[in-house]
Amino acid sequence: xxxxxxxxxxxxxxxxxxxxxxxxxxxxxxxxxxxxxxxxxxxxxxxxxxxxxxxxxxxxxxxxxxxxxxxxxxxxxxxxxxxxxxxxxxxxxxxxxxxxxxxxxxxxxxxxxxxxxxxxxxxxxxxxxxxxxxxxxxxxxxxxxxxxxxxxxxxxxxxxxxxxxxxxxxxxxxxxxxxxxxxxxxxxxxxxxxxxxxxxxxxxxxxxxxxxxxxxxxxxxxxxxxxxxxxxxxxxxxxxxxxxxxxxxxxxxxxxxxxxxxxxxxxxxxxxxxxxxxxxxxxxxxxxxxxxxxxxxxxxxxxxxxxxxxxxxxxxxxxxxxxxxxxxxxxxxxxxxxxxxxxxxxxxxxxxxxxxxxxxxxxxxxxxxxxxxxxxxxxxxxxxxxxxxxxxxxxxxxxxxxxxxxxxxxxxxxxxxxxxxxxxxx
Ligand code: ATP
Ligand code: MG
Numbered sequence: 001x002x003x004x005x006x007x008x009x010x011x012x013x014x015x016x017x018x019x020x021x022x023x024x025x026x027x028x029x030x031x032x033x034x035x036x037x038x039x040x041x042x043x044x045x046x047x048x049x050x051x052x053x054x055x056x057x058x059x060x061x062x063x064x065x066x067x068x069x070x071x072x073x074x075x076x077x078x079x080x081x082x083x084x085x086x087x088x089x090x091x092x093x094x095x096x097x098x099x100x101x102x103x104x105x106x107x108x109x110x111x112x113x114x115x116x117x118x119x120x121x122x123x124x125x126x127x128x129x130x131x132x133x134x135x136x137x138x139x140x141x142x143x144x145x146x147x148x149x150x151x152x153x154x155x156x157x158x159x160x161x162x163x164x165x166x167x168x169x170x171x172x173x174x175x176x177x178x179x180x181x182x183x184x185x186x187x188x189x190x191x192x193x194x195x196x197x198x199x200x201x202x203x204x205x206x207x208x209x210x211x212x213x214x215x216x217x218x219x220x221x222x223x224x225x226x227x228x229x230x231x232x233x234x235x236x237x238x239x240x241x242x243x244x245x246x247x248x249x250x251x252x253x254x255x256x257x258x259x260x261x262x263x264x265x266x267x268x269x270x271x272x273x274x275x276x277x278x279x280x281x282x283x284x285x286x287x288x289x290x291x292x293x294x295x296x297x298x299x300x301x302x303x304x305x306x307x308x309x310x311x312x313x314x315x316x317x318x319x320x321x322x323x324x325x326x327x328x329x330x331x332x333x334x335x336x337x338x339x340x341x342x343x344x345x346x347x348x349x350x351x352x353x354x355x356x357x358x359x360x361x362x363x364x365x366x367x368x369x370x371x372x373x374x375x376x377x378x379x380x381x382x383x384x385x386x387x388x389x390x391x392x393x394x395x396x397x398x399x400x401x402x403x404x405x406x407x408x409x410x411x412x413x414x415x416x417x418x419x420x421x422x423x424x425x426x
Pocket of ligand 1: 084114116121122123124125126127128259260279281282283284285306307308309310311
């Protein structure tokens with residue numbers, strides 16, 4: 001026997017028990033996105049590597065070390081498994097002129113790939129739902145996206161997810177801040193770790209979210225970007241905060257929040273749960289007004305968020321309010337001459353009529369089939385034995401309640417089945 005193969009490290013199978021929770025999570029999120037006026041879009045899992053290099057930025061964790069990239073020799077192309085959805089979504093909007101007739105609100109969901117060290121809440125294949133609004137410049141849509149999340153959490157049965165908010169201004173404002181920040185960090189270079197020293201010249205803003213205590217000490221006294229913001233940036237931020245307050249959505253200002261991707265400007269935010277340990281951010285987003293132009297499109301404002309499904313599903317699971325899987329309405333037991341054909345047709349007809357029906361497969365004695373019927377959680381057992389076949393009838397037995405058993409004729413079977421089910425469920 002050859003050795004059994006295993007899934008790739010950091011890439012997970014989701015087994016049927018957990019899939020019930022995942023599917024109900026997905027149904028809630030998708031219905032909510034549609035209700036808020038966002039329309040579904042689907043992009044490929046594979047894109048040109050250049051897309052992510054240009055969109056996310058060379059000096060980011062993702063582009064530096066997390067991308068699954070390879071050269072496709074057949075077409076001589078550099079390709080990458082998408083690490084996130086925004087870049088593809090903007091690429092698609094440009095490619096298909098999606099916003100030629102006005103702004104668009106879009107959502108997508110699916111797997112993303114990042115070569116990170118796997119740990120709880122951090123995987124190499126993970127799922128995101130993302131929402132993006134293209135063509136809206138004002139803070140109202142930033143507020144809309146944030147308030148939408150605030151309303152989603154309780155719908156998922158989740159509490160204690162808090163909002164951190166910041167504004168990182170415009171590219172020019174960041175450039176002026178950057179000059180002073182680099183000067184300050186250079187003056188304190190002795191206290192920086194290797195990562196921070198490297199970033200000092202490639203992406204100094206990222207030094208601000210260093211997790212090394214000594215670096216954090218330096219960072220605490222660094223010049224704050226907020227002090228470099230002009231009237232327009234401040235007005236955008238004030239407009240956003242006003243709408244959040246009007247909606248009763250609380251937030252903490254976090255001047256150190258810069259997010260790991262280069263394309264953001266003005267609004268950035270994260271939703272964080274303290275119940276998940278180190279991997280507590282369940283949703284992150286912000287504004288990216290320069291991204292369309294950066295990817296060769298007409299300059300168009302954009303704002304959006306992406307939520308990490310594994311982390312949210314884990315919270316739902318821990319909340320203990322995870323929804324139960326749908327149990328079958330009926331389990332069909334059959335035995336004897338001609339019974340399989342009758343049972344097969346019966347299950348088929350009931351399924352077509354909208355019922356959830358499991359047909360016993362693999363044989364077994366009457367007793368063992370009834371055991372399986374019971375274990376399936378079905379409301380009713382439908383029994384087709386030689387007797388029933390001869391009489392042109394079916395026996396119906398209630399499994400969960402009274403234990404009543406009676407015969408129904410095969411002609412009126414669908415109506416009688418529906419009536420029995422209704423009576424027993426009532
Ligand atoms: P982190 O700081 O945790 O690495 P990030 O800033 O890289 O997060 P984003 O790119 O903003 O994450 O992605 C949005 C959300 O997707 C995150 O808030 C998180 O919930 C989820 N996420 C990101 N990376 C992973 C991963 N490797 N495994 C599981 N979920 C992830
Ligand atoms: Mg990351």
